[in-house]
Amino acid sequence: MRRVAVVGIGQSRFGELWEKSFRDIVIEAGVEALEDANISGEEIEAIYVGNMSGGRYLAQEHIGALIADYSGLAELGIPSVRVEAADASGGVAFREAYLAVASGLYDVAIAAGAEKVTDVGAELAIDIMSSSADREWEYFVGATLPALYALIARVHMKEFGTKEEDMALVSVKNHKNAVKNPKAQFRREISVDDVLRSPYIAEPIKVLDSAPISDGAAVVILASDEIAKKLTDTPVYVSAVTQASDYLSLQSRKDLASFKAVKMAAKKAYKLAKIEAKDVDVAEMHDSFTIAEIIAYEDLGFCEKGEGAKMIREGETEVGGRIPVNVSGGLKACGHATGATGVRQIVDLVRILRDGIVDAETGLALNLGGTGATAVVSILRR
Amino acid sequence: MVGIVSYGTYIPAYRIKAEEIARIWGENAESIKSGLGVYEKAVADIDEDTATISVEASREALKRCGIPSEEIKAVFVGSESHPYAVKPTATIVAEAIGANRFCYAADLEFACKAGTAGMQICVAMVKAGMIKYGLAVGADTSQSSPGDALEYSAASGGAAFIIGENETIAEVKDTLSFTTDTPDFWRREGMPYPSHGGRFTGEPAYFRHVYTAAKEIMKRNNLSPEDFSYAVFHMPNGKFPTRVARMLGFSSEQIEQGLVVRRIGNTYSGSSLLGFSAVLDVAKPGERILLTSFGSGAGSDAFIFEVTENIESYPREPKVWEKIERARYIDYGLYAKLRKKIRMV
Amino acid sequence: MLPRFWRKIKYRYRLVGSYCENCGEYYHPPRNLCPKCRRKGSIKEVPLGSEGTILSYTVVHDAPDDFKLQKPYVVGLVKLDCGAVVTAQICCKPEEVEIGKRVRAVFRKYSEEGEDGIIYYGTKFELI
Numbered sequence: 001m002r003r004v005a006v007v008g009i010g011q012s013r014f015g016e017l018w019e020k021s022f023r024d025i026v027i028e029a030g031v032e033a034l035e036d037a038n039i040s041g042e043e044i045e046a047i048y049v050g051n052m053s054g055g056r057y058l059a060q061e062h063i064g065a066l067i068a069d070y071s072g073l074a075e076l077g078i079p080s081v082r083v084e085a086a087d088a089s090g091g092v093a094f095r096e097a098y099l100a101v102a103s104g105l106y107d108v109a110i111a112a113g114a115e116k117v118t119d120v121g122a123e124l125a126i127d128i129m130s131s132s133a134d135r136e137w138e139y140f141v142g143a144t145l146p147a148l149y150a151l152i153a154r155v156h157m158k159e160f161g162t163k164e165e166d167m168a169l170v171s172v173k174n175h176k177n178a179v180k181n182p183k184a185q186f187r188r189e190i191s192v193d194d195v196l197r198s199p200y201i202a203e204p205i206k207v208l209d210s211a212p213i214s215d216g217a218a219v220v221i222l223a224s225d226e227i228a229k230k231l232t233d234t235p236v237y238v239s240a241v242t243q244a245s246d247y248l249s250l251q252s253r254k255d256l257a258s259f260k261a262v263k264m265a266a267k268k269a270y271k272l273a274k275i276e277a278k279d280v281d282v283a284e285m286h287d288s289f290t291i292a293e294i295i296a297y298e299d300l301g302f303c304e305k306g307e308g309a310k311m312i313r314e315g316e317t318e319v320g321g322r323i324p325v326n327v328s329g330g331l332k333a334c335g336h337a338t339g340a341t342g343v344r345q346i347v348d349l350v351r352i353l354r355d356g357i358v359d360a361e362t363g364l365a366l367n368l369g370g371t372g373a374t375a376v377v378s379i380l381r382r
Numbered sequence: 383m384v385g386i387v388s389y390g391t392y393i394p395a396y397r398i399k400a401e402e403i404a405r406i407w408g409e410n411a412e413s414i415k416s417g418l419g420v421y422e423k424a425v426a427d428i429d430e431d432t433a434t435i436s437v438e439a440s441r442e443a444l445k446r447c448g449i450p451s452e453e454i455k456a457v458f459v460g461s462e463s464h465p466y467a468v469k470p471t472a473t474i475v476a477e478a479i480g481a482n483r484f485c486y487a488a489d490l491e492f493a494c495k496a497g498t499a500g501m502q503i504c505v506a507m508v509k510a511g512m513i514k515y516g517l518a519v520g521a522d523t524s525q526s527s528p529g530d531a532l533e534y535s536a537a538s539g540g541a542a543f544i545i546g547e548n549e550t551i552a553e554v555k556d557t558l559s560f561t562t563d564t565p566d567f568w569r570r571e572g573m574p575y576p577s578h579g580g581r582f583t584g585e586p587a588y589f590r591h592v593y594t595a596a597k598e599i600m601k602r603n604n605l606s607p608e609d610f611s612y613a614v615f616h617m618p619n620g621k622f623p624t625r626v627a628r629m630l631g632f633s634s635e636q637i638e639q640g641l642v643v644r645r646i647g648n649t650y651s652g653s654s655l656l657g658f659s660a661v662l663d664v665a666k667p668g669e670r671i672l673l674t675s676f677g678s679g680a681g682s683d684a685f686i687f688e689v690t691e692n693i694e695s696y697p698r699e700p701k702v703w704e705k706i707e708r709a710r711y712i713d714y715g716l717y718a719k720l721r722k723k724i725r726m727v
Numbered sequence: 728m729l730p731r732f733w734r735k736i737k738y739r740y741r742l743v744g745s746y747c748e749n750c751g752e753y754y755h756p757p758r759n760l761c762p763k764c765r766r767k768g769s770i771k772e773v774p775l776g777s778e779g780t781i782l783s784y785t786v787v788h789d790a791p792d793d794f795k796l797q798k799p800y801v802v803g804l805v806k807l808d809c810g811a812v813v814t815a816q817i818c819c820k821p822e823e824v825e826i827g828k829r830v831r832a833v834f835r836k837y838s839e840e841g842e843d844g845i846i847y848y849g850t851k852f853e854l855i
Contacts, residue, residue, distance in 0.1 A: 429836040
């Protein structure tokens, strides 16, 4: 396997993009990435696009071909593959593109992620999100995605004394960080009180503990080391991209207060990157619900098991803290454009490392699918 | 001899008091309670219906006797509130209890007497040697139009009986039916609530059929009211069964144990069977019980039961009256939501 | 959705699941392959009993359309005494549910495909 670098990043704004179609936002992000990489497009040899549910949001399948077409790459006839792993689709697409370049098959490949959710009503959007868990044995009984995360949260609270206030702090931090991110959906600060007073969706999870379901697209251009050096003076190298699976439904898992797939993916990633958890300077995490960020601190090894709440309480993951987490604003405040999120995390991580938004050399991104049945861990270094 | 091998009952936990219904419609609760003889009624939860009530009652019956579920080869569910207009409740019950797949099954409807009709069919099938064990259920989540007098009584609940020849706790000594075409109460296809003939439901309907059936079965068995420890009559309200008992010569002591209507309302197909179950809860070997149901339209099924020694070792907990005590009172707002009187569009 | 519901109706109505004779583990819903033993496993269909303990719970307020009339409702993870865990609704008031409480299976209605569609029944739990 050879060395691979990110040479270009692009992203649409995340949010309720009423005037923009699925195609519009993909092209917007794609063109921005091409400009960022300073290439014209003919160099691209393959496209991997993460998309969770085009079939249900847009009644549009064949997303790979659609994107190749509207990116103006149909003329070149390059392969374009849609990748699906619920809201880890973007992370998995990034991994596929990375593997394709690392293997030597291609010199330049695109990892894209896109979701257009606001063309359907909120009710249907909740239903579609819930298809990332076990449709027949979880959603059938009324266990929506927030309800499943609530079951996880309840166990963590019981076992480790995590409080609703701790979860609220995650939301408060991520909102604060998003103020500086022009692409974020919610660029306003909120207080712990705001979170605690927001209505319950599924106890103990409240509206302001939950990431919104958003429109958005993100694109990353990957290139071999050789090409990267020609294109840019500031390549960000990909040290590892690992993926692990767990049981689809919570009921099959032995430990409910932990994401096994995260632990496994992280372990492999640290090994491949030849680092330890303590070497990570900055991280983008999958805070679809605030409890997930707290548990991820533990599963990624940033703190001991059960001390996730302490970590947020003591401000260790704030900008300026030991390991700033979700400097972008995270899913909570950037918006969660499901299939795009995993790629958006890479875009932000590259931005943070390359542009020096915080002082960091090594960054980590964690993207989850559903209730954690898929986890993708990426380690990037400048 | 053919008889009851086991029985089970189900009464939803929710109750609404006559006072609460009267409060909404500006009526005098005291005069309704004394006039109707119903003080409160059982209300099905949003996730309870005739199928779930039938399954729960049937599971209790199976658990009490310990018969393997595959030995049940007939399932009849009597109700006037089957969840589907077309598609049987009996198949849901058979599947949920794990009855034999080679199973006679059908839904019955005869207003409030479809449950006892199912018992008669099972008795006949056991006698004919077609089956070893049959399950007959009477259950309802009866509907009433808001503001109608029926709203004080139309209730939810049911009872299930396993009929067979071995290890019976009560033998069926005789059964007969008295049937005429008397339209005292009905619901036309597609209509959400039933209609009734007001006072016409009394003399020509309830009293004529219950009285005639009970009188005839006693006459042809050379028995008189003194020969019975208990009598149970269909309970559309608290007044009718006490009056018909008096007409036939039964004392209030003989009917008191089975008079569950005051506390749970009229559970339609479940009504006389829940009363009968309450009697079985306390019955002793050798005691004779008269059961007479009534179904509008109209007809009555009468039975003479004789309790056997087996009842001594038969587990009867929790008893019907204990279930009646486990009540959770609700207001009319929740009642309207549960009974889907709020239209969700 | 109709064939999909019907296909597993037995396991929705009754707590019947899988038992691996090789490792002694119980599963609900049933599995064709034991996830611990894979090809070495030997899966058999068995009743799983009807009582268990609440492992976790939530009170759902933001309900999907099919469950609107039921809200707020309680969803829990119930560990049956044999060890299999099921996701199910718990029939109780929100303030009554707690981790560790004992429950027993009951037959209830989950949802329906609109007023003219089929009715989905299944297993819920009530507090003992």
